[in-house]
Amino acid sequence: MQQSDSQRIVITGVGLTAPGASSLDQFRANLLAGKSGITTLDLRYMGVHPAGICTFDETKYRKKKENKRGSRAGCISVYCANEALGDAGITFDEYDRSATGVYLGLTEHGTVETENEVYNISKFDYNVDYWTHHHNPRTVLNNPAGEITMNLGITGPHYTIGAACAAGNAALIQGAQMLRLGEVDLALCGGISECTGSFGIFASFKSQGALAEHPDPIRASRPFDMERNGIVISEGGCVFTLERLDNALKRGAKIYGELAGYAINSDARDFVLPYGPRQQQCMEMALKRAGMDASDITIVNTHATGTRQGDVEECSAIRKTFAGCTSTYINNTKSSIGHAMGAAGVLELAGNLPSFTDNYVHPTINIDQLDPDCAMQGLVSGEPHKLSRVDAVLNNSFGMLGINSVVVVKSFVAS
Amino acid sequence: MTREEIKDVILEIIEDIDEDAEFDNLDADAPLRDQLDLDSMDFLDIVMELRKRYQLQIPEDEYPELASLTSCVNYLEPKLKDA
Numbered sequence: 001m002q003q004s005d006s007q008r009i010v011i012t013g014v015g016l017t018a019p020g021a022s023s024l025d026q027f028r029a030n031l032l033a034g035k036s037g038i039t040t041l042d043l044r045y046m047g048v049h050p051a052g053i054c055t056f057d058e059t060k061y062r063k064k065k066e067n068k069r070g071s072r073a074g075c076i077s078v079y080c081a082n083e084a085l086g087d088a089g090i091t092f093d094e095y096d097r098s099a100t101g102v103y104l105g106l107t108e109h110g111t112v113e114t115e116n117e118v119y120n121i122s123k124f125d126y127n128v129d130y131w132t133h134h135h136n137p138r139t140v141l142n143n144p145a146g147e148i149t150m151n152l153g154i155t156g157p158h159y160t161i162g163a164a165c166a167a168g169n170a171a172l173i174q175g176a177q178m179l180r181l182g183e184v185d186l187a188l189c190g191g192i193s194e195c196t197g198s199f200g201i202f203a204s205f206k207s208q209g210a211l212a213e214h215p216d217p218i219r220a221s222r223p224f225d226m227e228r229n230g231i232v233i234s235e236g237g238c239v240f241t242l243e244r245l246d247n248a249l250k251r252g253a254k255i256y257g258e259l260a261g262y263a264i265n266s267d268a269r270d271f272v273l274p275y276g277p278r279q280q281q282c283m284e285m286a287l288k289r290a291g292m293d294a295s296d297i298t299i300v301n302t303h304a305t306g307t308r309q310g311d312v313e314e315c316s317a318i319r320k321t322f323a324g325c326t327s328t329y330i331n332n333t334k335s336s337i338g339h340a341m342g343a344a345g346v347l348e349l350a351g352n353l354p355s356f357t358d359n360y361v362h363p364t365i366n367i368d369q370l371d372p373d374c375a376m377q378g379l380v381s382g383e384p385h386k387l388s389r390v391d392a393v394l395n396n397s398f399g400m401l402g403i404n405s406v407v408v409v410k411s412f413v414a415s
Numbered sequence: 416m417t418r419e420e421i422k423d424v425i426l427e428i429i430e431d432i433d434e435d436a437e438f439d440n441l442d443a444d445a446p447l448r449d450q451l452d453l454d455s456m457d458f459l460d461i462v463m464e465l466r467k468r469y470q471l472q473i474p475e476d477e478y479p480e481l482a483s484l485t486s487c488v489n490y491l492e493p494k495l496k497d498a
């Protein structure tokens with residue numbers, strides 16, 4: 001059934017920072033060139049490890065003083081939100097700030113600030129008199145979204161969604177739902193991660209046997225490769241402007257793509273291990289809601305992080321979901337930027353959006369020897385793949401505690 | 416510490432909070448918050464920094480003593496005479 005234009009949701013602006021890129025154009029160029037943004041990070045207690053660090057103009061939209069007071073996640077969020085609005089050409093003449101919602105997905109928040117503060121009071125014999133009064137406003141879970149509203153004077157709703165590494169997709173879905181309900185007229189939604197500041201996140205993955213190691217950092221993130229040995233942790237952020245189609249058309253907005261379908265489900269099984277059959281169900285549910293068959297999908301952006309079992313589970317789910325789909329191509333964005341946690345889903349979707357206009361599938365990099373258990377028809381490896389057209393992207397994003405999210409975005413075609 | 420040194424410490428702490436702070440036309444007898452981009456959280460940063468640097472515990476009811484640069488120096492001079 002054809003939806004009315006007031007129920008169709010379109011992406012009209014993208015603001016991002018990723019390892020190696022601080023704009024969508026730069027990000028896309030890196031992905032097509034197979035260029036890794038991964039470097040190394042010397043982190044307290046952990047020593048040197050591969051990591052994805054973002055370099056962007058931190059004072060483009062607010063003062064150093066505000067960056068110092070806020071959180072790193074807030075700093076990334078403010079940059080991405082302003083970039084997205086600028087990209088969309090939205091100046092708040094078209095939309096009321098009170099009818100604008102900010103919805104950000106987070107894997108976690110407050111870990112970095114808490115670790116830093118414990119380290120700070122360790123220098124004062126753990127006397128809590130030296131614990132900062134900034135701790136609570138920095139660590140409340142709405143912090144990154146709230147920092148956006150303060151920066152931009154947005155008086156509509158703002159909150160964050162905790163959905164482990166499925167959070168970026170979850171926030172995108174939340175924004176679309178709020179637009180369809182008429183709760184807001186403009187949604188700034190996306191995902192943010194500051195987790196490279198936390199030794200605990202690195203240490204926990206290491207203890208789990210899931211932290212990537214490689215003497216050459218740009219080779220460390222290697223989903224589907226036989227020698228993969230875990231996750232490369234990255235910081236990053238991506239914010240989309242989401243609008244109802246009728247409003248977007250009215251103001252003559254540039255349209256990156258239309259949100260066609262989505263789904264979120266739960267494995268209900270394990271704290272950390274993923275489960276392919278439930279991932280398959282999630283992809284099928286998103287396709288059904290989009291009114292599409294699997295063969296209608298041109299590109300599948302995999303969630304795969306480079307862990308032994310995680311990659312195999314997802315590949316199995318994809319092989320079953322897309323069996324016989326000879327015109328579906330599969331890539332992995334984490335091989336270039338690592339795992340940006342709460343930002344991963346939206347950053348990776350953003351990296352694929354330009355395919356609707358340039359008709360390339362960006363490649364998975366670092367596959368020297370493909371793990372046979374990760375073999376998939378249509379896997380694009382090493383070099384970008386040129387197509388005559390790209391109709392739809394299916395974006396997988398999964399997380400701990402067994403949360404799966406799938407978003408389907410299709411090329412915009414006016415009805 | 417001399418009065419001049421105490422004044423320099425206060426300005427240094429404020430500059431650390433906001434490196435864009437302008438001190439050229441600062442009226443030492445007028446409230447700092449009226450002249451600089453400082454709010455209550457920044458003010459608490461000044462209190463915290465004095466605690467860290469000089470182990471000074473400033474009771475909350477004495478915070479008003481830190482309102483202006485001159486009152487800061489007056490209040491801190493006896494406390495920091497041996498610092």
